[in-house]
Amino acid sequence: MTIKRNGSAVWSGGIKDGKGAVSxxxxxxxxxxxGFNTRFEDGPGTNPEELIGAAHAGCFTMALSGQLGKAGMTAQELRTTATVSMEKEGDGFTITAVHLDxxxxxxxxxxEAFDQAAKTAKENCPVSKLLxxxxxLSARLEN
Known part of the structure; x- marks a missing residue:
């Protein structure tokens, strides 16, 4: 079974003065x-790294819910933040790290069961496999 989803982008202008939109x-x-200011500065709007962070946080958290279910546990709440790090390398940039909190x-x-479920989810969610x-991962259990 293949599941396909899509996103799109439109861009007009140069790299620094241009503008784009994603959907x-x-x-x-x-x-x-x-645009350049939302990606490399603090301008209003979004950027690819922020969207990757949201996708990774969502994928990991959902995968963790599945792992917990397999272990007979149900979360009252799972709250994940994914911080995506991008560094200049040569003539371009590379996403070098993602930290899931x-x-x-x-x-x-x-x-022990929580730690194992979180580790398995981190290693096996589709977005983790892609990157x-x-x-x-920093995982804190509050009970």
């Missing part, structure tokens, strides 16, 4: 502004 096929994100509330969960970056 998702589902319409959840429509014509979100991006997870805070979880799982009634009755043991630390050629150092992926680290």
């Amino acid at each position: 998702t096929g589902s319409g959840a994100l429509k014509d979100a502004q991006y 997870l805070v979880a509330r799982i009634p009755g969960a043991s630390q 050629n970056a150092d992926i680290t």
Whole structure:
């Protein structure tokens, strides 16, 4: 079974003075502004790295929910932030790392079972498998 999803981008102008917009096929994100200032400065809008972070956080958190279910646990809340690091390399930039920061509330969960589920989810969520970056995880269980 193959599942296909899509996103799109439109760009006009040069790299520094140009403007673009990104959208998702589902319409959840429509014509979100991006440009040099949103990617390399603090301008209003989004950027590819932020979108990758959101995708990775969502994928990992959902995968963790599945791993918890396999271990007989159900989360009250899983809250993940993915911080994407990009560094200049040669003539361009490379995404070098993603750090997943997870805070979880799982009634009755043991630390050992939680740690194993989080590790397995990090290693096996589809976005983790896609990225050629150092992926680290901080996972805190609050019960």
